[in-house]
Amino acid sequence: MLNIKDLHASIEGKEILKGLSLEVKPGEVHAIMGPNGSGKSTLASVLAGNEDFEVTSGSVDFLGNDLLELGPDERSHAGVFLAFQYPVEIPGVSNINFLKAAINERREALGEEPITAKEFLKQVKEKASLVELDNKLTNRSVNEGFSGGEKKRNEIFQMAMLEPKLAILDETDSGLDIDALRIVANGVNQLRSKERSFVVVTHYQRLLDHIVPDFVHVLYDGKIVKTGGKELALELEEKGYDWIKKEADAVTA
Amino acid sequence: MAVDENQIIDEVTKAPYKYGFTTNIASDKAPLGINEDIIRLISMKKKEPEWMLDFRLESYRKWTEMIEPEWAHVHYEKPKFQEIHYYAAPQPKKKLDSLDEVDPELLDTFKKLGISVDEQKRLTGVAIDVVMDSVSVATTFKEKLAELGIIFCSFSEAVQNHPELVKKYIGSVVPKSDNFYAALNSAVFTDGSFAYIPPGVRCPMELSTYFRINEANTGQFERTLVVADKGSYVSYLEGCTAPMRDENQLHAAVVELVALDDAEIKYSTVQNWYPGDEDGKGGIYNFVTKRGLCETNAKISWTQVETGSAVTWKYPSCILKGDNSVGEFYSVAVTNNRQQADTGTKMIHIGKNTKSTIISKGISAGKSQNSYRGLVKINKGATNARNFSQCDSLLMGDRCGAHTFPYIETSNSSAKVEHEATTSKIGEDQIFYCLQRGISEEKAISLIVNGYAKDVLNKLPMEFAVEAQKLLAISLEGSVG
Numbered sequence: 001m002l003n004i005k006d007l008h009a010s011i012e013g014k015e016i017l018k019g020l021s022l023e024v025k026p027g028e029v030h031a032i033m034g035p036n037g038s039g040k041s042t043l044a045s046v047l048a049g050n051e052d053f054e055v056t057s058g059s060v061d062f063l064g065n066d067l068l069e070l071g072p073d074e075r076s077h078a079g080v081f082l083a084f085q086y087p088v089e090i091p092g093v094s095n096i097n098f099l100k101a102a103i104n105e106r107r108e109a110l111g112e113e114p115i116t117a118k119e120f121l122k123q124v125k126e127k128a129s130l131v132e133l134d135n136k137l138t139n140r141s142v143n144e145g146f147s148g149g150e151k152k153r154n155e156i157f158q159m160a161m162l163e164p165k166l167a168i169l170d171e172t173d174s175g176l177d178i179d180a181l182r183i184v185a186n187g188v189n190q191l192r193s194k195e196r197s198f199v200v201v202t203h204y205q206r207l208l209d210h211i212v213p214d215f216v217h218v219l220y221d222g223k224i225v226k227t228g229g230k231e232l233a234l235e236l237e238e239k240g241y242d243w244i245k246k247e248a249d250a251v252t253a
Numbered sequence: 254m255a256v257d258e259n260q261i262i263d264e265v266t267k268a269p270y271k272y273g274f275t276t277n278i279a280s281d282k283a284p285l286g287i288n289e290d291i292i293r294l295i296s297m298k299k300k301e302p303e304w305m306l307d308f309r310l311e312s313y314r315k316w317t318e319m320i321e322p323e324w325a326h327v328h329y330e331k332p333k334f335q336e337i338h339y340y341a342a343p344q345p346k347k348k349l350d351s352l353d354e355v356d357p358e359l360l361d362t363f364k365k366l367g368i369s370v371d372e373q374k375r376l377t378g379v380a381i382d383v384v385m386d387s388v389s390v391a392t393t394f395k396e397k398l399a400e401l402g403i404i405f406c407s408f409s410e411a412v413q414n415h416p417e418l419v420k421k422y423i424g425s426v427v428p429k430s431d432n433f434y435a436a437l438n439s440a441v442f443t444d445g446s447f448a449y450i451p452p453g454v455r456c457p458m459e460l461s462t463y464f465r466i467n468e469a470n471t472g473q474f475e476r477t478l479v480v481a482d483k484g485s486y487v488s489y490l491e492g493c494t495a496p497m498r499d500e501n502q503l504h505a506a507v508v509e510l511v512a513l514d515d516a517e518i519k520y521s522t523v524q525n526w527y528p529g530d531e532d533g534k535g536g537i538y539n540f541v542t543k544r545g546l547c548e549t550n551a552k553i554s555w556t557q558v559e560t561g562s563a564v565t566w567k568y569p570s571c572i573l574k575g576d577n578s579v580g581e582f583y584s585v586a587v588t589n590n591r592q593q594a595d596t597g598t599k600m601i602h603i604g605k606n607t608k609s610t611i612i613s614k615g616i617s618a619g620k621s622q623n624s625y626r627g628l629v630k631i632n633k634g635a636t637n638a639r640n641f642s643q644c645d646s647l648l649m650g651d652r653c654g655a656h657t658f659p660y661i662e663t664s665n666s667s668a669k670v671e672h673e674a675t676t677s678k679i680g681e682d683q684i685f686y687c688l689q690r691g692i693s694e695e696k697a698i699s700l701i702v703n704g705y706a707k708d709v710l711n712k713l714p715m716e717f718a719v720e721a722q723k724l725l726a727i728s729l730e731g732s733v734g
Contacts, residue, residue: 048689076691088686092704101700102690109691141704158690 001026001197002047002067002166007058008222009046016042018222019058024166027194031208031233032201034219035241040201041085043219044170047199048082049075062166076102077109079165083155083172090142095154096124098142099161106162127160131187149180156187167191168199173207185210205237220248283340289313292440295340299409299443304420308429312439315430322433325595326624326656329564332503332538339441339474398458402451403487405460408476411447418449422480426509426546426572434505434566435542438474442507445476450485450516459714461490475506481516481551490717492523502527502537504562510545510553514575517552518545521713522569523721525728526561531619533591536563543567549575549604556712558721559586559596560728568626570599573607573635580609585706585721587728588621588653597627597658602635602668611642614706617653618729624656631668638668646676647705649698649729699726 002024049072529536539562545553555569571580582598600609646655687697
């Protein structure tokens with residue numbers, strides 16, 4: 001589904017990703033962990049097409065397309081979804097209108113008819129319940145006045161509505177209390193399927209107790225330096241990142 | 254940057270004016286320039302009574318002693334007043350009784366604007382007094398309104414048929430010598446609209462006028478007078494678009510509203526005069542005086558969506574003369590390319606317990622300059638007067654400007670005046686968020702801007718709000734991609 005090869009990316013001339021490679025197959029859940037500043041969020045932003053970052057070399061294949069050639073909206077239409085670490089507020093634009101615009105723009109891009117009001121409302125009801133999102137929140141302005149937890153739940157709600165093929169979760173667990181974490185993880189788990197893949201960027205192992213990954217990758221200094229199963233996350237939790245840094249630095253030295 | 258903002262703005266700002274076209278209708282024009290003879294000619298052409306001509310001549314004499322004001326935050330080449338035609342009328346074939354008799358080309362013009370008159374009539378039940386250049390060519394729904402005693406007609410007809418009302422109220426809110434452009438208008442106005450709602454009558458439909466400047470080099474001097482008698486209610490809509498032009502066109506209208514005791518007037522405007530090309534060439538100068546007078550317990554609401562004109566200079570105001578009277582001003586002003594707008598309101602509190610609310614939302618894009626200028630004046634006798642003002646500015650890109658000039662003068666210590674102001678930019682992060690959800694740049698800007706302006710758009714009558722939203726989208730986006 002997703003095949004990243006030797007990806008280099010920089011921001012304002014500073015290289016952040018330094019030859020990252022990763023393959024994600026349909027239905028797989030990959031966790032990306034790593035110390036602060038290792039490039040985790042950069043990876044998420046680059047995949048979504050954030051133009052703050054410049055891709056200097058490497059390739060990203062998504063379902064047979066060159067992802068880097070597509071604009072951010074085209075990537076979305078192709079099935080890439082990013083759950084933002086800091087979802088923005090859009091005052092005066094209701095969540096509902098926003099989502100309807102998003103769904104219909106994608107449908108238009110794919111040559112489909114706009115969604116009917118009935119079908120849309122049915123889906124809103126169904127998908128909002130996945131993350132226990134209050135009816136009132138779906139009608140409020142996008143993320144305006146939402147608590148941190150509500151914003152993250154809203155991201156997962158939007159993901160459910162847009163039914164992406166590849167969902168990238170950028171530190172979705174940050175700022176969540178344990179109940180909100182459970183709700184968010186529960187929503188994600190219900191959306192797991194054989195066709196849908198996830199890249200879960202996180203700092204902490206605790207999210208992975210709830211969303212159990214197939215692979216755990218450690219990102220350090222812009223590269224994946226270690227890959228393992230879910231038990232690797234536990235090991236990191238216990239031992240920290242220092243041993244990995246030492247290993248990696250020894251290799252480069 | 255998440256998205257190259259300047260590039261987006263360039264794309265949207267370079268979209269040509271979608272409503273640029275002119276209509277070929279033979280026209281009956283006065284010679285260029287202004288002098289007492291021209292004024293006599295206008296008055297004669299319009300078969301006006303003596304008092305009307307006197308009003309014009311007095312205004313003209315005052316105007317000649319006045320100086321064009323320069324305090325507004327706008328820069329433009331001053332109009333050459335002797336190079337303007339002060340009168341132009343479409344060739345009247347005969348008096349029209351129904352729309353079927355209207356020049357098909359005129360009807361076609363409205364269709365291009367998406368405001369087909371018959372559609373409007375059929376779908377919305379709006380009575381439309383069509384103003385083409387300076388003379389009204391069609392007035393509808395008059396009979397239905399007449400049953401209720403409501404008068405809604407062109408200003409010229411009002412002068413002929415209801416001289417006592419016109420004579421009583423013209424110049425009562427905006428005096429002849431109020432300001433340079435009001436004086437000019439008072440001297441040479443050619444037509445406009447007149448509405449009178451009798452005591453206790455609630456006007457059952459929105460009264461609507463579509464203005465259009467059509468003749469090249471024709472100054473447009475509209476005169477509107479709306480009188481709501483005691484305990485009556487009326488909602489009045491004014492909307493306009495103008496065809497593409499190379500010469501600057503002057504538009505200096507005067508609108509006077511009179512709300513007698515317990516009456517309410519809701520006056521909504523969607524203004525889309527041609528703003529000029531992307532270098533600011535050829536747009537309309539819009540120097541308008543709009544003012545309303547509230548007697549006891551009366552209420553006047555001004556709602557405006559301003560997207561057009563090269564230079565705008567406009568302050569719809571309320572004189573809250575009567576006790577417990579209420580004034581409201583809701584405004585969205587969009588400037589793009591090299592447009593300049595200096596707009597706002599004046600709320601003059603004279604009566605006791607008077608209340609006013611000001612919500613102003615400025616949107617600047619391109620290389621435009623957008624200023625809010627407002628005055629809240631609480632007179633000595635205005636015990637317990639209240640004002641709330643909120644002035645927000647939204648900037649798109651880094652080449653435009655937003656300015657706020659709020660003036661507050663309070664002479665009564667029991668008054669409460671609140672003022673809030675914010676300035677924000679359309680964030681790259683907001684646009685990227687929308688893009689990531691599959692929403693195009695164009696649609697994203699439209700969503701964000703309409704969201705920002707929602708508080709004001711909500712105040713517009715339903716059918717007008719839809720039109721206004723489209724207009725905001727067109728003004729800011731054009732046809733990206």
